Amino acid sequence: MTAPNQSAATPDLLYSEAEEDLRSAVRSLLADRAGAPAVTAAAESGTPYDPRLWKALATGIGAAGLLVPETLGGQGASHREAAVVLEELGRGVTPAPFLTSAVAATGTLLALEAEDGPVAALLAELASGRTTAVLAVPFATPPSGALTGAVAASAGVLDGTVRGVADAVAADVLLVPTAEGLYEVRTAGDAVALEPLVALDLTRPLAAVTLAGATGTLLADAAAADGAVRHGLLTGAGLLASEQLGLAEWCLTETVRYTRERHQFNRPVGSFQSLKHRMAQLWLQVVSARAAARNAADALATGSPDAPLAVAVAQAYCSKAAVHAAEECVQLHGGIGMTWEHPAHLYLKRAKADSIAYGTAGSHLGTVAGLAEIPAP
């Protein structure tokens, strides 16, 4: 056996000027509308998303339709731009259905390559930002996971329960994989029950979705549906790495800021070597996470055959980096890091939940084993 082939093209791991402009726009919007106190208040309010914030992000900046072609009313941008948006949403631990709707659900529909019909119509609706959709699969499902079985379909009538669906409570549309194919189900009907669950991550709500004789529109038959949903999950997993990067960066920046200011033993605590080394190690993990996340975003954007491996590498690395950054943030803030008032806990909860979302680091290592030809005993 030989080493797996190096993908022919070298990935572009930098940020373009347009991407930096997009970052500035998102960052200033979030600074105005979604500071840490607002996020904490929203998390406690039971209304996870501020509809005006989502409208500004989705339609004002055009984030909802970034991945959607211009012919369907989208921005015709790429995963590279969507990744930059996610870095900022991670940095702000912002509650917004961008990852689930504009990335994973949209990525699923785009994989069906429809130019007209219900798929194209739904993509146009999502791109407008007025509608959000989610994949009706548990948030923990990896791209290689089992997709069907929870919901039974019979002649367009759907029955079953899926637990742990992220952002379902705010979604207008469910994309439901069944043994018959992929269905579109509107959440507004009586036959759909969304039961909010108490989630570890206060900023990304989970729900149990129960369909009791719900009517669905068939979007793809079973064969096409499987590949499309897996592509949606791969897209979600790949760009989740950028959310994890932004989150880790915030944790590092805030920890550095705090330890420079906080004095103990008549010195800033950030001058103690034991703490400095931990923050320097964290910095190295963050710059490494950036390279891994950019590589995944670029591979998805260019449709590279290397994308599945790039995504698995990014997830295996960035999940751990983000959790480590959030844990260090709590620890190095000392007692204040344990309080509800300080936002560090929001980041820890998001980081830990993100490390399970779209597959754990361990499940992605399993994917690496296959793709890099490092087979199990």
Place this chain on the structure above:
Amino acid sequence: MTTAPDADEVRRRTRDLLSAYPPATTERTAFLRARFDAGLAWVHYPAGLGGLDAPRSLQPVVDAALAAAGAPGNDPRRIGIGLGMAAPTILGFGTDEQKRRFLRPLWAGEEVWCQLFSEPGAGSDLAALGTRAVRDGSDWVVDGQKVWTSSAHVARWAILIARTDPDLPKHRGISYFICDMTDPGVEVRPLRQITGEAEFNEVFLTGVRIPDSRRLGPVGEGWKVAQTTLMNERVSIGGARIPREGGMIGPVSRTWRERPELRTHDLHQRLLTLWVEAEVARLTGERLRQQLVAGQPGPEGSGMKLAFARLNQEISGLEVELLGQEGLLYGDWTMRRPELVDFTGRDAGYRYLRSKGNSIEGGTSEVLLNIVAERVLGLPAEPRNDKDVAWKDLSR
């Protein structure tokens, strides 16, 4: 005012060099000298000193054209200390005469350089060094001991820092010299290492006379000059693009594929984790390279050495374990004096032992973490009690 040469100009000069000195019929050193004289050695250096005052980014244009024509290279690994550390320091602080004397034979590989910096009592705390240089007429007389000196046994010249005023605080009483390794009083002794070989040396300096004309920079400002050397030492990443599995993860991954009988579940998980980390480190290096090419150098370089030191150690340690019964064996403990470190051509046991040096040589990982914390993250410096104390009054 002349404008810097562009890619076309550099290509034209390369073609001219190749037609005047056809590689097939030109002796190696003669070709390298001619290349230096044509300004194609390091194009970003000044005209007349091996360069053309051209952008550094044009060097690959020259290198590619010469490689395609089968031109001889100057074996940059063998003369790495000269190229990477001595040359930029001489360029920055040398007199015109020093630049003319030293740069051409250095670049052409005719003269190997070593670096007389570290001492038994001054490793990470390099500025605490105690090697003395005392003025005697137009010479300096140097006494002291240096250590961890790669290439000293093959070097013609050395860059040397020595204390010229023990009454000043440690950073201010140091001067920087060029030492002739063939002079009387220079004694190089092999320093046998953990691997069984003597890749490094101890260098004893006893009454070595260095003419003042071989001082680099003003008396007492050697620490400032040394900073240029050290900065260049750490800018080691950037040139080469590493392929996937190009580093130490390559041999162990190949062993895993070829020897299914060695596989265990525990080793599988650890190998996969390291494979991912090695791939991410490779991508981080690639991103740094792209930043340099785009003219936006990032601080990532300071971290890459840390990452590779840890990875090399963990990967080579895992490899010895993977080999099981064979991991109990070692290639050869015979004392040897290699000119170069050759990681990939050696067995796993050697790699494991040699890689322990990766977190010590060229700045320990602990010192590099301090540098990242203070210079990249802006964290406060450690309180210091050596700053305003004369070197002679410091405890050691």
